[in-house]
Amino acid sequence: MLQFNSGKKSVLVKVFIMRGLPGAGKTTWIRNNLPDAFICSADNYFLDKEGNYKFDNLLISEAHESCLKCFAEILTSHEDEAEKESLVIVVDNTAIRAWEISPYYNLAKAYGHDVKVVHIKCDSDLAHSRNIHEVPLERVEKMDEGLNSETLPLFWNVEVVEPVSDH
Numbered sequence: 001m002l003q004f005n006s007g008k009k010s011v012l013v014k015v016f017i018m019r020g021l022p023g024a025g026k027t028t029w030i031r032n033n034l035p036d037a038f039i040c041s042a043d044n045y046f047l048d049k050e051g052n053y054k055f056d057n058l059l060i061s062e063a064h065e066s067c068l069k070c071f072a073e074i075l076t077s078h079e080d081e082a083e084k085e086s087l088v089i090v091v092d093n094t095a096i097r098a099w100e101i102s103p104y105y106n107l108a109k110a111y112g113h114d115v116k117v118v119h120i121k122c123d124s125d126l127a128h129s130r131n132i133h134e135v136p137l138e139r140v141e142k143m144d145e146g147l148n149s150e151t152l153p154l155f156w157n158v159e160v161v162e163p164v165s166d167h
Contacts, residue, residue, distance in 0.1 A: 013075070013087045013113040017104050019095040020120035021143055023131030029120055029161065030090050037088040040070040043133070055133060067093065068103055075111055096146040098153065105156060117158040119147075 016034060018026040030037065045063035046055050074089050089108075095101045101117060108115045124144040128137045135143075152158055 013089070013108075013111070015089050015091070015104070015108040015113050015115045017091045017095060017101055017115065017117045018093065018120065019101065019117055019147070021122055021124060021127035021131070021140055021147065022094060022133055022135045023127035023129065023140070024120040024122035025130070026092055026094075026118075026120050029118065030092060034088050034090055037090045038074050039090045039092050040067050040074065041092040042067040043092070044070075053133060064093070064100075067091070071104055072107060075107065075113075094143060096143050097150055101152070101156075115157060117152065117156055119158060119160045121160055121162055 016030075016037070018030065020026050030039065042060070042063040043053065045059065045066045046053050048054055071089065071091060091104045093100065095117070105115050105117070124137070124141045127144075128135070128140045131140065
């Protein structure tokens with residue numbers, strides 16, 4: 001299990017920010033490691049009432065605004081509960097660039113919570129073959145270039161993990 005070493009009193013709210021290509025295994029990792037977590041995801045914006053995913057590129061900004069709002073609401077509405085028991089919040093987006101991660105990271109830190117970026121490493125071909133949102137290979141490769149060229153701040157708590165196996 002993941003450990004936090006903040007060097008101060010035990011923080012009961014833990015925030016995990018997922019990072020990786022579509023199909024890398026982020027959601028599977030969450031299911032295997034943090035099954036009881038509150039999950040905020042831009043993907044949820046594209047689910048219809050029956051739970052079917054219908055992506056619309058024109059609504060991507062609204063989807064990410066909705067995700068950040070969900071995150072902020074969970075952080076603030078469960079503050080009293082976090083004093084009694086542990087609370088885990090996961091941001092489940094691709095988070096390719098640091099600027100995509102920083103609002104979540106900074107907001108959680110502003111509230112004094114432990115934060116960890118969990119980067120699921122995965123080859124773009126494998127990720128493309130497994131992604132359930134039908135993201136074209138060219139787009140996955142471009143995202144992979146972004147992941148490999150983007151350096152996150154050294155003071156951020158980042159853990160790189162290998163992709164979850166298909167079997």
